[in-house]
Amino acid sequence: MQAIDTLIIPRWIVPIEPAHTVLSDHALAIDQGRIVALEPTAQALSRFAPRETIRRPQHVLLPGLVNLHTHAGMTLLRGVGDDLPLMQWLQTRIWPLEGKLLSDAFVTDGTALACMEMLQGGVTTFNDMYFYPEAAVHAAQQAGMRIAASIIVIDFPSAYAPDADSYLNQGLALRDTLNDEPLVSFCLAPHAPYSVSDAAFARVQTLSEQLNLPVHVHLHETQTEIEDSLRHYGCRPLARLERLGLLGPQLIGVHAVHLTPLEIEQLAQLGCHLAHCPSSNLKLGSGIAATAAWREAGINFGLGTDSSASNNRLDLWSEMRLSALLAKGSTGNATAASAMQTLQAATLDGARALGLEQQIGSLVPGKAADLCLVNLGEPSSQPIYDVLSHLVYVAGREQVSDVWVAGQQRIVAAQYHDPAHKAALMARLAAWQPQLKSL
Amino acid sequence: MQAIDTLIIPRWIVPIEPAHTVLSDHALAIDQGRIVALEPTAQALSRFAPRETIRRPQHVLLPGLVNLHTHAGMTLLRGVGDDLPLMQWLQTRIWPLEGKLLSDAFVTDGTALACMEMLQGGVTTFNDMYFYPEAAVHAAQQAGMRIAASIIVIDFPSAYAPDADSYLNQGLALRDTLNDEPLVSFCLAPHAPYSVSDAAFARVQTLSEQLNLPVHVHLHETQTEIEDSLRHYGCRPLARLERLGLLGPQLIGVHAVHLTPLEIEQLAQLGCHLAHCPSSNLKLGSGIAATAAWREAGINFGLGTDSSASNNRLDLWSEMRLSALLAKGSTGNATAASAMQTLQAATLDGARALGLEQQIGSLVPGKAADLCLVNLGEPSSQPIYDVLSHLVYVAGREQVSDVWVAGQQRIVAAQYHDPAHKAALMARLAAWQPQLKSL
Numbered sequence: 033m034q035a036i037d038t039l040i041i042p043r044w045i046v047p048i049e050p051a052h053t054v055l056s057d058h059a060l061a062i063d064q065g066r067i068v069a070l071e072p073t074a075q076a077l078s079r080f081a082p083r084e085t086i087r088r089p090q091h092v093l094l095p096g097l098v099n100l101h102t103h104a105g106m107t108l109l110r111g112v113g114d115d116l117p118l119m120q121w122l123q124t125r126i127w128p129l130e131g132k133l134l135s136d137a138f139v140t141d142g143t144a145l146a147c148m149e150m151l152q153g154g155v156t157t158f159n160d161m162y163f164y165p166e167a168a169v170h171a172a173q174q175a176g177m178r179i180a181a182s183i184i185v186i187d188f189p190s191a192y193a194p195d196a197d198s199y200l201n202q203g204l205a206l207r208d209t210l211n212d213e214p215l216v217s218f219c220l221a222p223h224a225p226y227s228v229s230d231a232a233f234a235r236v237q238t239l240s241e242q243l244n245l246p247v248h249v250h251l252h253e254t255q256t257e258i259e260d261s262l263r264h265y266g267c268r269p270l271a272r273l274e275r276l277g278l279l280g281p282q283l284i285g286v287h288a289v290h291l292t293p294l295e296i297e298q299l300a301q302l303g304c305h306l307a308h309c310p311s312s313n314l315k316l317g318s319g320i321a322a323t324a325a326w327r328e329a330g331i332n333f334g335l336g337t338d339s340s341a342s343n344n345r346l347d348l349w350s351e352m353r354l355s356a357l358l359a360k361g362s363t364g365n366a367t368a369a370s371a372m373q374t375l376q377a378a379t380l381d382g383a384r385a386l387g388l389e390q391q392i393g394s395l396v397p398g399k400a401a402d403l404c405l406v407n408l409g410e411p412s413s414q415p416i417y418d419v420l421s422h423l424v425y426v427a428g429r430e431q432v433s434d435v436w437v438a439g440q441q442r443i444v445a446a447q448y449h450d451p452a453h454k455a456a457l458m459a460r461l462a463a464w465q466p467q468l469k470s471l
Numbered sequence: 472m473q474a475i476d477t478l479i480i481p482r483w484i485v486p487i488e489p490a491h492t493v494l495s496d497h498a499l500a501i502d503q504g505r506i507v508a509l510e511p512t513a514q515a516l517s518r519f520a521p522r523e524t525i526r527r528p529q530h531v532l533l534p535g536l537v538n539l540h541t542h543a544g545m546t547l548l549r550g551v552g553d554d555l556p557l558m559q560w561l562q563t564r565i566w567p568l569e570g571k572l573l574s575d576a577f578v579t580d581g582t583a584l585a586c587m588e589m590l591q592g593g594v595t596t597f598n599d600m601y602f603y604p605e606a607a608v609h610a611a612q613q614a615g616m617r618i619a620a621s622i623i624v625i626d627f628p629s630a631y632a633p634d635a636d637s638y639l640n641q642g643l644a645l646r647d648t649l650n651d652e653p654l655v656s657f658c659l660a661p662h663a664p665y666s667v668s669d670a671a672f673a674r675v676q677t678l679s680e681q682l683n684l685p686v687h688v689h690l691h692e693t694q695t696e697i698e699d700s701l702r703h704y705g706c707r708p709l710a711r712l713e714r715l716g717l718l719g720p721q722l723i724g725v726h727a728v729h730l731t732p733l734e735i736e737q738l739a740q741l742g743c744h745l746a747h748c749p750s751s752n753l754k755l756g757s758g759i760a761a762t763a764a765w766r767e768a769g770i771n772f773g774l775g776t777d778s779s780a781s782n783n784r785l786d787l788w789s790e791m792r793l794s795a796l797l798a799k800g801s802t803g804n805a806t807a808a809s810a811m812q813t814l815q816a817a818t819l820d821g822a823r824a825l826g827l828e829q830q831i832g833s834l835v836p837g838k839a840a841d842l843c844l845v846n847l848g849e850p851s852s853q854p855i856y857d858v859l860s861h862l863v864y865v866a867g868r869e870q871v872s873d874v875w876v877a878g879q880q881r882i883v884a885a886q887y888h889d890p891a892h893k894a895a896l897m898a899r900l901a902a903w904q905p906q907l908k909s910l
Contacts, residue, residue, distance in 0.1 A: 108854055110853070110856075110865065111854075111856045111857055111860050111861055111865060114810060114864060115806050115809050115860070116805055117804070117805040118805065121805070145850055145853060149850055152850075152851065311796060313800060314797060314799055314801075315795075315799055315800070315805065315864070316799070316805050317799045317800060317802070317803045317804050317805035317807075318800070318803075319800060320800055320801070343864070344860075344861075344864040344865045345851065345864075345865060345867070346851075347851075350789075350792075354793070354796075356754075357750060357753035357754050357793075358753060360753055360756045361752060361753030361757070361758060361759055362759070363756070364757075364758060366554060366557065366754065366755050366756035367554050367555065367756075368756075370554050371554065411587045411591075411893070411900075412587075412588040412592075412784065412785075412786075414549070414584060414897075414904075415547055415550075415900060415903060415904050415907050417549075417550045417551055417907070417908065418550055418553065421553040421783075422550055425550065425553060425754070425782070425783040426550060426783045426784060428784070428786075428867060428868075428869065429867075429869075430867065430868075430869030454850070457850065458850065458853075461850075461853045461854060464854060465854050465855070468854050469854075
């Protein structure tokens with residue numbers, strides 16, 4: 033008998049690879065943070081001696097979800113300035129508030145809150161973009177969550193850095209100190225075409241090639257962004273990024289609400305990835321991204337919540353359901369965006385965009401044991417015809433019961449595994465609340 | 472001291488009337504199923520002697536939600552035939568399955584399941600449309616939920632009735648037997664323009680006038696419905712209903728995805744009500760209703776989940792959030808559909824469509840104590856700037872902790888109040904599952 037850490041025996045397993053697979057009578061074996069086997073339960077019981085066996089006869093096991101775009105450090109601004117358009121929201125609420133509040137402590141506590149919310153909802157990896165990435169990484173490590181941290185650059189000064197080169201240098205220095213951390217990876221994160229100069233984009237592209245890092249950038253979010261670019265640069269933002277050499281398989285373009293058919297074709301041909309944030313795009317009045325056309329063209333895309341200031345839930349189940357529904361409703365084609373395609377976007381396709389598809393995103397032996405269990409046993413999930421479709425159209429994050437990151441259980445029976453950590457965070461939030469409320 | 476049944480002392484109260492009101496340090500007093508006072512906590516404590524006092528220092532109290540359109544009896548078909556367009560879904564899945572399964576027991580158990588799900592999510596009233604309304608009423612009464620039951624009519628035979636007159640006669644007979652039931656009201660429910668003849672519509676309209684009953688009808692859901700009507704009747708469905716005399720304040724038109732600006736104007740002028748079902752409209756590829764234009768024109772509308780075969784959650788929190796986001800995203804105007812307007816649509820405006828605005832929909836002394844408490848104390852709701860906006864953009868049904876219908880508590884600490892009833896239902900569902908799975 034082979035000693036292992038954990039054997040999970042749920043009612044169903046959805047491994048994501050191969051697609052359209054729902055296994056019954058199967059078990060997943062974990063050892064030293066990795067998946068070591070996915071096989072019939074009887075076989076697993078006959079050859080493994082697990083230190084812990086977890087049986088969940090009403091639950092489905094699937095990979096932890098990948099949140100491909102968020103600003104976790106903004107979570108203390110949840111719900112500030114709702115019902116406002118993007119530019120007014122940024123200029124009258126978000127930027128002035130950030131100007132007053134931005135600090136290591138603000139990002140630490142905001143990210144800690146975001147991690148707790150995301151883990152509880154089955155998200156095990158997030159692609160972050162925010163100031164003080166060292167604070168974000170620290171909070172993610174405290175929570176035991178996987179982070180793609182940002183080497184952020186933006187062409188205006190903040191409490192974090194005075195100019196573009198300083199942003200980049202600080203991010204690169206942080207990356208050097210964290211090179212061996214197993215749950216931490218990095219993306220270069222030039223904020224957006226309207227806030228980053230040609231020179232800074234050029235340096236980002238050079239660094240991306242030298243260090244083999246993804247480039248995480250807001251792109252074609254609003255019509256205004258495109259019109260401003262035409263005025264300032266004489267071309268659309270995408271054309272400008274092409275000229276600067278940024279279009280390629282290292283790119284993760286976020287939002288991409290406004291693309292021409294030719295631009296979609298171009299992104300597909302160059303192997304660029306996109307991050308779709310449907311709630312945020314609707315809430316800020318930006319529009320509806322043409323994800324059915326993206327998929328048709330062959331673009332790989334994942335799902336993102338964006339920040340809790342523009343969503344206001346860091347809930348990838350809401351984004352899954354909404355992205356599938358919007359693809360159908362906006363095209364008039366109810367077969368657009370199947371449940372399987374949507375589950376893949378929230379897991380493996382997001383991992384692929386981050387260059388992490390060899391490590392996470394599906395339940396394949398050798399990959400990290402980033403997992404979530406979803407309870408389909410309550411009345412609101414009955415009856416069950418199709419587990420895949422139930423995960424997308426029926427399930428909500430409240431049904432996530434247990435979550436593992438690299439084999440460590442972070443959510444146990446729907447509760448954060450460390451009540452003392454949660455209580456300490458809630459106390460710090462209570463201390464923030466009066467200061468925030470007065471803004 | 473005045474003896475009363477219950478005093479609820481939450482952190483906040485959102486009475487819906489007056490609009491934009493969030494009360495702190497207030498309590499709600501209930502006696503004999505009705506709201507008797509909403510006043511400062513100190514005052515309430517000084518003059519009432521409640522048999523039960525409920526303190527919820529993290530929660531917001533608001534009226535129970537009104538689900539303005541569902542087919543509760545279809546809940547056993549949850550998730551059947553996902554990712555299919557409306558007509559194929561109806562013709563190859565729903566109608567054949569209903570042909571095989573439809574019975575009193577099917578509707579009883581489906582409605583019981585729907586009631587449990589809806590109550591748990593803070594819905595206290597639902598406007599139903601389905602066969603065997605006596606079974607639906609029975610299930611709703613068992614669950615202690617308020618139902619607007621349907622006097623359904625459709626021009627094809629079913630196990631329930633052979634022809635249009637029989638449908639109407641059976642529904643009218645049922646209404647006669649239930650006239651004194653406090654939680655039961657009725658709507659005439661001609662299924663849709665494509666499934667109901669002129670003669671049946673004419674009789675519906677006569678009955679509506681004689682009995683003062685609302686008329687609940689699917690309307691302009693798809694472009695196909697409109698094209699078919701042009702072919703068969705030489706006019707659009709709305710024009711046909713106008714010709715038959717059905718457009719007026721008794722009408723509750725469901726979906727209304729495809730309306731011209733002139734039709735919107737006409738519906739507003741005639742005082743018609745609409746039921747907006749955003750998830751179902753997207754999922755079936757029907758499109759996006761122009762609710763911002765409806766509101767601009769002055770049309771009263773509520774929110775509906777539609778059935779769990781086309782949604783697949785009977786979750787009015789999802790519909791609130793989605794309806795607000797869609798109004799913004801589809802118009803490019805982030806100020807469309809404010810949180811307050813959306814909360815009102817899910818409560819008072821739905822009640823108004825049903826003619827029940829004197830009884831439910833807001834927390835006003837004299838109205839029935841249909842209430843729900845929502846927990847805003849968990850990390851995923853922190854921090855809190857604006858309670859109204861948190862209810863729409865942050866909260867999910869999982870945050871509903873306690874629900875009352877006519878002063879009777881049906882959900883207690885997020886659990887259905889009668890565990891034996893729940894266990895019996897789950898056992899019956901387990902018995903259905905093999906039969907359903909084989910279809």
